[in-house]
Amino acid sequence: MSEARVPGHSRQHHEATSPDAELVAFLLDRLDEERTAAEAATRTPDGDRIPGWYWSSAGEAVFLDGTATCVASGPWKQPAHRPWARHIARWDPRRALLTCSLLQQLIDQHRQPATDHCTGCGHTNAPMTEQRPARCSTLRDMARLFDVHPDYRSEWV
Incomplete structure (x- = not known):
């Protein structure tokens, strides 16, 4: 039942190309944990x-x-x-696994490392300005789902 990641969207690729790398890696790790727990509960x-x-x-x-x-x-x-x-x-686990799949799709839509441009919200990794935050707002919002995790960093949001 485990969801495979989209090719080209690996943790290593994010680490090499994106200022959001730590945030994306954190989110992918949390989804892996959620999937593992849900699958065990089935x-x-x-x-x-x-x-x-x-x-x-x-x-x-x-x-x-x-x-x-x-x-x-x-x-x-x-x-x-x-x-x-x-x-x-x-x-139930069915809902948890579906939620993981949908969150994975959002991560993939909101971080396109090949172009460094978010096709979901239009965010780019250009320098931060008053009008443009340093991170994709969708990824920042997703991180709040896991704000009690010990690896969570408040500066992401």
Whole structure:
């Protein structure tokens, strides 16, 4: 299920050509971590892969789709607790993997190392001015998703 990076958009290529290199490498590393965690969460005890989860009020737990394999349970018998279970089921590995894929596409759209020009927002790596920040605003915004990670640097945003 792992997403392959677009050819020519490797970490090494970014490091050699882009002032955003550290930010791009940080984002790519976080996506790798997210994919790895999501893929690990799809495995059943039998070794099958099931990326979806569902919440069952009858079982008061979150299960792998189409199975009785519980991935999360709690004392969700009170109506006030049920939104927690639904939220856990909603953010299943399938959604995490799709999110990683979409974020990867955004990185690829917003950093074109061959031209040093962002085709997504028009940002260039020309010298910073008052009107033009030093980094692509889309990449900066994406970094905020991971602001609690120890490698995050506040100067990126």
